[in-house]
Amino acid sequence: MKMKHLKGIALAAAAVVGLAACGGSSSSSDTTAAAGGDYSNLKVAVVYIGVPGDAGYTYQHEQGIKELEAELGITVTRLENIPEGAESAATFDQLAAEGYNLIFGTSFGYMDPMLEVSAKYPEVCFEHATGYKTSTNMGTYFGAAEEARYLSGIAAGAASPTGKLGYVAAFPIPEVVRGLNAFTLGARSVNPKATVQVTWTSTWFDPAKEKEAAQALLQAGADVLGMHQDSTATGEAAMEAGAKWVGYNSDTLAGNFPDTWLTAPIWDWGPYYIKAAKSFAAGTCDVSQFYGNMADGTVKLGTFGSSVSAETQALIAEKAAAIIDGTFAPFTGPIKDNTGKEVIAAGVVAPLGDLLGMQYLVEGVIGEIPKS
Amino acid sequence: MIIGNYRIELEPRLSTPKWLYAAVPALSLLFAFVVGGVFIGLTGHSPIGTLSLLIERGYASTKGITNTLGSATPLICTGLAAAFAFRMNLFNIGEEGQMYLGMIGSAWAGIVLAGHLPGFVAVPMVLLFGALCGALWVLLPAVLRAKLGTSEIVSSLLLNYVALNLVNYFIFGSRGIFRDPTTSFPQGRLIEESARLGSFGTTRTYPTVLIAVALAIGLYWFMKRSNYGYETSVFADSPNTARYAGMSSTKLTLSVLLFSGALAGLAGSMYVVGPAGKVDPGLLQIGLGYAGIVVAALARYNFVAVILTAILFAGLREGGASLQISSNPVPISIAVVLQGSVLLFALGGEVFRRNRLRIRRVQQVSVAS
Incomplete structure (x- = not known):
């Protein structure tokens, strides 16, 4: 995405966040799947920079993804060892093309590729950890470590x-x-x-x-x-x-x-992943800039x-x-x-x-x- | 080697029959897929299903082949860079670093020089700057090799680490021209819009692929037909003969290494004018320079064959990573095993092209009477 478009996107995103904040809970009842805890319309994938065996950053995300799977009764597709940078766009593109509609990316360097692919697939919800760019179908998540x-x-x-x-x-x-x-x-x-x-x-x-x-x-x-x-x-x-x-x-x-x-200092991503997935299942891609903390349990000692x-x-x-x-x-x-x-x-x-x-x-x- | 009553030997072929040039790579691929298939089977996946998914995602679908061509584009350049030098027994291992310098040089030109220039001037200029910087990065190893006989393997390799740290310094360690001034997050500043090329339609293939292919064919033709090509091949076969014939080893060594560096630099430039648009530390994570050496070796340093081996290699990577996108995902490590076995067998197959396998019955000499 070219730099000069960013301001427009940021404004659009801000508007969407505002709308979602006002109307999110009331509109969710009449959309497709959420009501009976049916998440069959969700197809979730997560893209990792490393492997869950690192006992560190990716491991903690994997714990959160497992919590998400257990809570919603779904299976999440993991892509491990995906390098950052422009070439990672191919991975996000392929995921969206294969019908995944909620895609998490856990590394900063996925930011521009995700933003670019998000413009191509407006019906797919992208959530990016540690970055700062958002769009009408892309939010960010991080926290107060x-x-x-x-x-x-x-x-x-x-x-x-x-x-x-x-x-x-x-x-x-x-x-x-x-x-x-x-x-x-x-x-x-x-x-x-x-x-x-x-x-x-x-x-x-x-x-x-x-x-x-x-x-x-x-x-x-x-x-x-x-x-x-x-x-x-x-x-x-x-x-x-x-x-x-x-x-x-x-x-x-x-x-x-x-x-x-x-x-x-440790991360607990589970509550965020569950919140984002439930929000999307209810029809709203959470395009806010989520910043968790100790009060909401995202960050712990x-x-x-x-x-x-x-x-x-x-x-x-x-x-x-x-x-x-x-x-x-x-x-x-x-x-x-x-x-x-x-x-x-x-x-x-x-x-x-x-x-x-x-x-x-x-x-x-x-x-x-x-x-x- | 002796097994039972049989002695197994390799003896060099005096001439290679034409059919072997096709049969050896084909059989190598087959063996690689059989061995890779065993590993896939051991992890509880269907070997045939996995392989066909790999082929579909890497080559046989519109998205697969266009993704693959996109990532093959810089790989063709680093492959050509390696092939060009290795043909003359000059082992430039520094394509990786030369490519980073190409990225830096192109980004500099794209930021500083490209403003107000129309695209048909800006894009070639940016590409040229990258090539120039790639060549400059190999200048020191080239001079040391040409003048003092210092091994270019070590010096070019070590400069890769310098180049890597240079990219990190420009993005993470300093606040200079290469860094995006609009944010405190560390990332590259985008080059001028006019110096960038859009991809074909909604694909991830960029017009630079045409330049890479044209370069490969042009080099093939040039090195076959020109005096220069003839001189380098004489020099590669026998430096002494070349010197006796009045060829300058200094000139040939310098020119071959510098041109190899320029080709590797061009890989970085194509990354900049195409998908990245900036100095992007993501390039440090994918090893396209080192992969270029493998691609060149697979192609037996034939420039046109580099096009095919680069596409093969890029497709294995694209397809391999996307094997994880499935209801029964194949772990990335298994995809890497598959890639490794393809490369290993393809290189190993060379032995059978160059040599003939002989199995002879050994006469047992009876000691007891």
């Missing part, structure tokens, strides 16, 4: 005697920067002198490279690691060095890391490892409750960036729009991101 990131930062800060933390991060994009900042804020809330050294790996899933990056951080003196990757390689490096670490995406492998596992003290767990539980009931947000001013400039004024809660485009590292992060 930063809430659980903040909580996991508390566990990390409390577990670090030296206050030197490390963070293995994929790319310096807003999503990753946001998580890194939340992690740092959490760590410094219990350990005000804590610093977080960041390493950018330029890859989402490359266990060997991630492990090397983690080892380099450990050698530089970090005693607790956080990470934003699709694999658990950071944890392997931490375990070999006897350091503590915070996972991401999933806590399914927590038991593999006795003593070194702290916790992890994983199980605690044995080295998170009862005191820390209680503190985290207290903060989690405050996040869920809306009395606390991780990005509440005053917050300075790591050059000393104030980025959020005292008492101000950063609006979602600012979070989604975040382009600074908070005080305490040792590292850089590209300047605009």
